[in-house]
Amino acid sequence: MxxxxxxxxxxxxxxxxxxxxxxxxxxxxxxxxxxxxxxxCTARTDAGFWYELGAHTCYNSxxxxxxxxxxxxxxxxLQPRAKPVLRFLDDGRVLPGKNLGLLASQFSKLELFASIPRWFGGSQEGQTVRSYYSRFVGAKNYERVLGPMLSAVPSQTADDFPADMLFKKRERRKDVLRSFTLKRxxxxxxxxxxxxxxxxxxxxxxxxxxxxxxxxxxxxxxxxxxxxxxxxxxxxxxxxxxxxxxxxxxxxxxxxxxxxEAELDTLGFAVRAERVHVPTATFLIPLKDQFHSIVTRDVVPDPTWRGFAMHFRPGLAREARVRRACEVLGLSPSDLEAVRERRVRLPxxxxxxxxxxxxxxxxxxxxxxxxxxxxxxxxxxxxxxxxxxxxxxxxxxxx
Ligand SMILES: Cc1cc2nc3c(=O)[nH]c(=O)nc-3n(C[C@H](O)[C@H](O)[C@H](O)COP(=O)(O)OP(=O)(O)OC[C@H]3O[C@@H](n4cnc5c(N)ncnc54)[C@H](O)[C@@H]3O)c2cc1C
Missing domain, CATH: 3.50.50.60 (FAD/NAD(P)-binding domain)
Structure with missing residues (x-):
């Protein structure tokens, strides 16, 4: 026993x-x-390449x-990760720019400036992600831009999450890489x-x-x-x-x-690098689409392969997921190699x-x-x- x-x-x-x-x-x-x-869940290919279908980043905290x-x-x-690059997709099209600059460019400036008086004071306690973050950017900016970005973090709509559960401040270990994955x-x-x-x-x-x-x-x-x-x-x-x-x-x-709980359907695949024309990115986040995010292996670059995990909202048939992946990344189904699918239940x-x-x-x-x-x-x-x-x-x- x-x-x-x-x-x-x-x-x-x-x-x-x-x-x-x-x-x-x-x-x-x-x-x-x-x-x-x-x-x-790491997909490992016969060619020695791997990509993540699930968690991808750990921190020295x-x-x-x-x-x-x-x-x-x-x-x-421990495997270092390249600096994160965030890009937005609008109707499957990669928007120019990246990271904070791109985020700022997507906001309505009028609404953003009108929010400035609400930037100071106020705690996360008793607030949802939507109510807390709308304060800083305005309700419409939240719905169109910030909400989709924050929902990419837990791979589900994060609007009703308690605000204090999304990001956590923890003590960092200075002797360890700030963000890392593992070699395999x-x-x-x-x-x-x-x-x-x-x-x-x-x-x-x-x-x-x-x-x-x-x-x-x-x-x-x-x-x-x-x-x-x-x-x-x-x-x-x-x-x-x-x-x-x-x-x-x-x-x-x-x-x-x-x-x-929420359900998440992930479609993962490796593609020969020369077949992909979207610029390198860590996260590709759609402003509005059938999926929450695409997480790539670009943070650990490989000369031959690129890897993608596309995290879909539930309810789509497999063919529809493959079709959307190909449309967004400009690929044909035959380009997708080492395809793995996964359904998980998340709190x-x-x-x-x-x-x-x-x-x-x-x-x-x-x-x-x-x-x-x-x-x-x-x-x-x-x-x-x-x-x-x-x-x-x-x-x-x-x-
Ligand atoms: C797409 C995605 C990206 C993420 N990225 C990150 C990240 O970058 N960094 C980070 O820190 N966190 C990340 N997370 C969160 C983190 O990975 C998860 O919260 C964590 O791995 C969950 O672990 P768990 O053991 O609680 O649950 P799970 O990983 O869900 O494990 C539960 C296990 O129980 C098994 N099981 C279920 N029912 C039964 C049964 N009846 N009998 C036997 N076995 C059963 C399941 O098969 C499963 O293996 C991510 C999560 C997802 C989905």
Missing amino acids: QDLIIVGGGIGGASLAFHAARAGARVLVLEKDSEPGGCL YGAFLELLEGCELMGE GLQTAVERALARPGVTLRTNAAAKGVERSSRGFVVVLESGERLEAAKLALALPPQAAAKLLGGVAPEVAALAAQLK SPVLGHADTVRALDARLAKLPLALTGNWFGGLAIEDCVLRSRAEWQRLATLG
């Missing part, structure tokens, strides 16, 4: 496994997909994530954490139910197999966690079920989210059950690792 079963092999689950195994626990991680990583990288002996794998992509961090001594990973192992047993918990897989451990952790999106917990922790399940916090999480934590406090992932302190990798570290510390004190 294992000491701890973790359901979900994204960075939330992997970082919890890292801390538990480091403390001597025997850990089993169950992942429904054929490989671990979740939103850390990610102290807990850096602790994990150090523990997994990955600090030598960020999924490496999950792979290495789950390959540590004491951790067993099972892929293609979807959990469909959880029961209490005299010795702890039993996780029932979709295959019908039953696995037992003294402690249990769920590192899943809130709705999936709620579904599993209904029978063992109904109050926690009911609170998790209140939290909203979609609204005002009151933090109160729900606090209530949920109060009910978890004495249970040998941990919940982790990107729906507690925030959506970034660092938030997941911080939560996992704290949840392991809590579980460990329960004996």
